[in-house]
Amino acid sequence: MEAAMTAILDLFKRMPEGIPQHVVPAELAGTAASVQRDAINRLLKDKKIQLQMSANDSNTFVYKEVEAGKSARLKGLAPDFLLVYQCIEAAGNTGVWTKDMKFKTNLQQPQITKILKELETRTLVKAIKPVNQPSKKFYMLYDLEPAREITGGAWYTDQDYDSEFIQVLQTQCFKFIKQEGDPTLEDVSTFIHDKGISRVQLRDEDVMMILNTLEYDGQIEKIDSPDGEDRFRQALLAIPETSAFTSIPCGVCPVSFTQRLPLWVFFSAVAEIVAAAEF
Numbered sequence: 001m002e003a004a005m006t007a008i009l010d011l012f013k014r015m016p017e018g019i020p021q022h023v024v025p026a027e028l029a030g031t032a033a034s035v036q037r038d039a040i041n042r043l044l045k046d047k048k049i050q051l052q053m054s055a056n057d058s059n060t061f062v063y064k065e066v067e068a069g070k071s072a073r074l075k076g077l078a079p080d081f082l083l084v085y086q087c088i089e090a091a092g093n094t095g096v097w098t099k100d101m102k103f104k105t106n107l108q109q110p111q112i113t114k115i116l117k118e119l120e121t122r123t124l125v126k127a128i129k130p131v132n133q134p135s136k137k138f139y140m141l142y143d144l145e146p147a148r149e150i151t152g153g154a155w156y157t158d159q160d161y162d163s164e165f166i167q168v169l170q171t172q173c174f175k176f177i178k179q180e181g182d183p184t185l186e187d188v189s190t191f192i193h194d195k196g197i198s199r200v201q202l203r204d205e206d207v208m209m210i211l212n213t214l215e216y217d218g219q220i221e222k223i224d225s226p227d228g229e230d231r232f233r234q235a236l237l238a239i240p241e242t243s244a245f246t247s248i249p250c251g252v253c254p255v256s257f258t259q260r261l262p263l264w265v266f267f268s269a270v271a272e273i274v275a276a277a278e279f
Contacts, residue, residue: 004031004039009048009065018052018062047074052086073122080107084115088125088139093147095128095138131156154200165198169210172197174234177220182231185211 007028011019028036040063043049049063066074074082087104088096098116102109116139119125126142129135131152140146155162169192176191177183183191189207192198211232214220221235 001035001039001042004028004035005043007031008039008043008063012065016065018064020060020062021051024063047077050074050082050086052090073124077118080105080111081115081118083107084112085119085124088119089141091138091140093140093144094150095130095140095146097136097138101139154198154202154206166210166213169197170214173207173210174214174219177214177232178234182223182225182233184229184231188232 008019008024011023011027015023024036024040025033031039040049044051047066049065051061052064074085077085083105084101084107087101090096096104098109098112101107101112105112107115116125116127120127123142125139128138128140128146128150130138130150132149138150152161155166157165172192172195173188176188180187185204185208188211189202189204192202192207211220215222215232218235218237220232223231223233225231
């Protein structure tokens with residue numbers, strides 16, 4: 001039986017994604033069926049392999065090898081505990097909601113709660129709360145890093161929107177662009193990384209989001225370059241924080257009827273806009 005167990009484990013070197021159940025008898029054709037069955041049962045009992053539903057076909061089950069360290073932590077778990085663990089494992093880095101877990105495992109909620117507590121104690125799984133669903137508790141494998149849609153990405157700290165961090169990035173990026181003249185997105189990203197401004201690793205997409213906010217606020221503008229790469233510079237015509245128009249009440253505002261503004265205010269506002277357009 002030991003030889004059969006070794007042969008089965010060797011199959012994972014060729015099929016790391018999992019071994020379909022029907023493959024084992026074909027690969028171990030020279031071994032008696034009873035020995036194959038005993039070898040598989042022994043590997044399952046020792047938590048060296050586990051049986052899971054195939055990701056490509058819900059009607060097919062595959063054997064998957066269990067990591068050595070994880071095997072020790074799984075040892076001694078009852079079948080219903082393994083069922084919950086496999087449900088969480090299948091969810092990947094997005095996690096699975098406890099109510100969905102109940103539906104997928106067909107176990108009662110009190111039983112799932114007890115199992116989750118034990119799995120957390122063994123540092124096999126951990127609880128997370130998505131930023132867009134803070135009232136719900138999701139579970140994922142302990143060693144996995146939650147997906148960006150769960151944590152909110154770089155703009156969230158402990159599930160709170162970090163507006164101060166964003167303001168720091170905006171200020172530093174604007175100063176760099178103002179100083180350098182017309183840097184590229186890569187230049188700005190390198191600057192942030194080299195200066196250690198961000199406590200988390202920012203992708204180019206994240207830096208681009210910061211630059212977009214500066215552009216929408218009228219602080220910088222995007223320009224074309226001969227090499228075809230977008231560059232950024234300080235806006236030649238910054239958007240003013242206030243103007244005469246922003247002080248004029250709209251037609252439906254009660255203030256417009258109780259506090260009429262003189263015509264010269266209106267015409268001054270028009271003059272400002274015309275002068276800005278001519279510039």
